[in-house]
Amino acid sequence: MRLLVVEDDPDLNRQLKTSLSDAGYVVDVASDGEEGHFLGDTEPYDAVILDLGLPQLDGVTVLERWRRDGKMMPVLILTARDRWSDKVAGFDAGADDYVPKPFHMEEVLARIRALLRRAAGQATSEFECGPLIVDTRSARVTVDGNAVKLTSLEYRLLAYLAHHKGRVVSRTELVEHLYDQDFDRDSNTVEVFVGRIRKKLGLNVIETVRGLGYCLDDPPDAT
Numbered sequence: 001m002r003l004l005v006v007e008d009d010p011d012l013n014r015q016l017k018t019s020l021s022d023a024g025y026v027v028d029v030a031s032d033g034e035e036g037h038f039l040g041d042t043e044p045y046d047a048v049i050l051d052l053g054l055p056q057l058d059g060v061t062v063l064e065r066w067r068r069d070g071k072m073m074p075v076l077i078l079t080a081r082d083r084w085s086d087k088v089a090g091f092d093a094g095a096d097d098y099v100p101k102p103f104h105m106e107e108v109l110a111r112i113r114a115l116l117r118r119a120a121g122q123a124t125s126e127f128e129c130g131p132l133i134v135d136t137r138s139a140r141v142t143v144d145g146n147a148v149k150l151t152s153l154e155y156r157l158l159a160y161l162a163h164h165k166g167r168v169v170s171r172t173e174l175v176e177h178l179y180d181q182d183f184d185r186d187s188n189t190v191e192v193f194v195g196r197i198r199k200k201l202g203l204n205v206i207e208t209v210r211g212l213g214y215c216l217d218d219p220p221d222a223t
């Protein structure tokens with residue numbers, strides 16, 4: 001899953017990027033409202049963390065513009081603790097959730113997981129597919145209860161498919177959600193990664209849909 005962080009405080013910006021990357025997400029960052037708005041407008045993010053007090057363009061305006069242009073990604077806003085009016089303005093502009101500053105990083109991570117699973121129509125942070133479980137809380141994957149060791153990229157790919165279970169995801173879409181904006185993207189590598197994941201899982205849950213992409217679904221023999 002690919003996230004955008006728009007935060008002008010350099011320390012906080014760095015902390016968010018580090019923690020979210022460690023949690024298995026691809027993270028792009030912006031440090032002002034203009035840049036943040038541009039990225040959210042042009043890149044496909046699965047969720048956004050948006051500070052409200054930003055230089056160039058404030059967070060509420062950024063959010064209003066995205067929503068006016070039909071951008072539907074979940075947005076978590078960062079607000080000052082004592083400013084209830086900020087929260088109201090943020091929600092009215094189209095925010096899905098908020099975290100007051102200062103915050104514990106664990107809370108941000110939990111709220112992002114919740115936004116992503118809600119967007120995927122999931123009730124819990126564990127995505128099940130037959131004997132396969134993708135636990136987005138610990139970024140761990142098990143098959144029949146046995147841990148499967150995946151690289152961070154393989155995990156991201158599998159987690160993205162799990163968030164879109166039952167839907168065919170094109171290679172282009174996968175690439176867009178697996179790498180950050182600076183990566184030299186080559187959609188052919190996706191095939192290689194899918195092959196490795198299949199081998200490690202030892203399960204037939206990722207189907208190749210010729211000419212269209214990949215689909216994660218329950219194995220045929222699952223009841």
Ligand code: CA
Pocket residue numbers: 007008009051052053054
């Ligand atoms: Ca700020």
